[in-house]
Amino acid sequence: MNSQDFDFVSQLLRKRAGIVLGADKMYLLESRLAPLARKEGLPSIDDLIQVVRSRRDERLITQLVDVMTTNETFFFRDKTPFEHLKEAVLPVLAQARKGQRIRIWCAACSTGQEPYSIAMMIDQQPALTGGVPVEIVATDISERCLERGRQGLFTQFEVQRGLPIQMLMHHFTQQDDHWRVSERIRSMVTFRKMNLMDPSYTLGKFDVIFCRNVLIYFDGPTKTEVMNRLAQSMNPGAFLMLGAAETVIGLTQAFEGAQDRRGLYKLSSKAVKAA
Numbered sequence: 001m002n003s004q005d006f007d008f009v010s011q012l013l014r015k016r017a018g019i020v021l022g023a024d025k026m027y028l029l030e031s032r033l034a035p036l037a038r039k040e041g042l043p044s045i046d047d048l049i050q051v052v053r054s055r056r057d058e059r060l061i062t063q064l065v066d067v068m069t070t071n072e073t074f075f076f077r078d079k080t081p082f083e084h085l086k087e088a089v090l091p092v093l094a095q096a097r098k099g100q101r102i103r104i105w106c107a108a109c110s111t112g113q114e115p116y117s118i119a120m121m122i123d124q125q126p127a128l129t130g131g132v133p134v135e136i137v138a139t140d141i142s143e144r145c146l147e148r149g150r151q152g153l154f155t156q157f158e159v160q161r162g163l164p165i166q167m168l169m170h171h172f173t174q175q176d177d178h179w180r181v182s183e184r185i186r187s188m189v190t191f192r193k194m195n196l197m198d199p200s201y202t203l204g205k206f207d208v209i210f211c212r213n214v215l216i217y218f219d220g221p222t223k224t225e226v227m228n229r230l231a232q233s234m235n236p237g238a239f240l241m242l243g244a245a246e247t248v249i250g251l252t253q254a255f256e257g258a259q260d261r262r263g264l265y266k267l268s269s270k271a272v273k274a275a
């Protein structure tokens with residue numbers, strides 16, 4: 001791939017998904033675009049890029065963006081966010097919402113392990129929410145990931161990553177060499193396609209947003225833009241959970257640290273007043 005093609009694809013990715021591709025990521029681009037070229041019946045990556053450049057075919061561009069996303073995820077990833085949810089977030093919200101539904105949004109949910117981890121935790125410990133109904137909305141830019149999430153079908157390798165064996169036994173059934181999460185848990189999660197770069201999305205207001213391990217792919221101004229938009233989708237008193245390598249510091253004043261817990265933020269009073 002020549003440098004003009006690399007620049008063309010990286011600009012497309014940045015514009016469409018906010019994803020910044022460093023100049024050292026040529027190998028990544030090539031290894032991900034080669035299978036797409038084959039799938040499209042095109043002889044090479046160069047031909048694929050040529051087709052994208054000349055035809056501006058939206059279906060192909062969507063697929064190109066999709067294959068360039070990094071979808072690494074696993075059940076109860078990093079553990080601490082789920083401890084924060086259990087110890088510091090749900091009990092507070094259960095009190096505050098006074099019987100009204102608690103809405104949780106997993107923005108950038110990948111193949112569903114994160115929202116299903118939350119659903120299993122709540123299902124097993126109903127006291128956490130004091131019986132208040134909970135709605136979990138899971139979104140991602142990748143239709144390929146969302147489809148896997150909706151199916152709730154995971155490989156042996158995937159269920160061995162982070163999922164306690166008791167939960168596997170309780171909530172999953174084996175289907176050939178895969179494991180399917182129960183209908184009960186699946187029904188707690190709604191999967192929807194959503195691009196965090198889209199300024200016009202409307203999913204209503206949430207009490208908790210998990211936005212983990214996606215901001216790392218964006219540049220500073222995009223992180224700020226995305227976080228400010230998340231703030232507009234939150235109820236007063238709502239919580240934001242970021243990934244271990246992510247922070248609001250120096251990027252937005254819409255959030256403030258919560259209870260000295262790493263990665264956990266509250267919508268700031270300034271943001272509430274501005275809304």
Ligand SMILES: C[S@@+](CC[C@H](N)C(=O)[O-])C[C@H]1O[C@@H](n2cnc3c(N)ncnc32)[C@H](O)[C@@H]1O
Pocket residue numbers: 016017018019069070071072073074077107108109110111114139140141142145194195196197211212213214217243
């Ligand atoms: C590394 S995964 C993180 C999954 C999960 N949150 C976790 O922490 O395990 C990042 C996800 O962000 C999604 N993503 C990347 N850019 C996005 C965008 N602009 N809008 C929505 N999702 C995006 C990718 O498709 C990918 O599934």
